[in-house]
Amino acid sequence: MSDTPANPNNAAGPEGQQTAPALTVLAQYLKDLSFENPHAPAVYQSNSTPKIEVNVDVQGRALNPNQYEIELSVAARANREDGEAMFVVEATYAGVFEITNVPREQLEMVMLVECPRLLFPFMRQIVADATRNGNFPPLMLEPIDFMGIYIANQQRRAAEQGNGNGEQATPVN
Template identity: 45%
Template sequence: MAETGNGADQAPQIQLNVVNQYVRDLSFENILAQKGGQGEVQPDIQVQVNLDAKEREGDNQYEVSIKLNIENRDKENAENKIFLMEIDYAGLFFIAGVPDDQMHPFLLIECPRLLFPFLRRIVSDISRDGGFPPLNLDNIDFMGLYRQEIARRQAEAGQAPVS
């Protein structure tokens, strides 16, 4: 029988629980209907993503939010906006066992990955309920966004990017 040891050489167990998730802020504006627009338009949808994370009061609790700014314009005439949607979707997480030097990327990559399917459904429902075909967002590469932000910050500070 092999000896398992006391576990001191094993990596710490990571605990991650979603305590709560919620829409913090939501705005949807059907500009096409307000202008009395009708007929066929070719949508050109632009999505801006912003992430935020902060430690909350209480042991090992963190709030992570995904803020989407979605602008739908007519491809034929970019001046004509079809609809605007802004949503701030947040989750409250209990996280333990993540080393301090890995907490920042964990909060801005792993936590948004857990929230995104719920946010995607809300965006789809809101666009459909707003009078348009459901907007099914493509997957977001949160790791890619994180790396872009780190590279941007390093460029601002005049540092060479880390690979």
């Protein structure tokens, strides 16, 4: 008798058993990038510490059966103490993912948690490079808890439905 399981990857066997969930990255690409330095070169003569605001958004859409495009968007703005913009960087990094054997009720979670988690390191590098190329210290985005955001949005959506106001919640902000 062998110590190796007959079906170690939970793949379909001869009886046509259900295969394991799979997530495959088919493509990754920079979809949009904008860097604005509206007050150069005067901004470099200021010694003020900027206030940085970062907004993140995740959007997904079906392309084909089991194939989805997921877009991870970041908008970061650095303002001086007087409110004047030092820089603005906006980027959208996307990927095409093949998602198979995932129950329908878990598909949204995979699209809004696992896919952006895979895209995030690339987005982080793009934002850091753009700010460094604008002659600012690289803006290193903090890690994002996509699962925590997803759960919070699910709870908010459930509370809104419980209150009966019928407003639609955005998947991830």
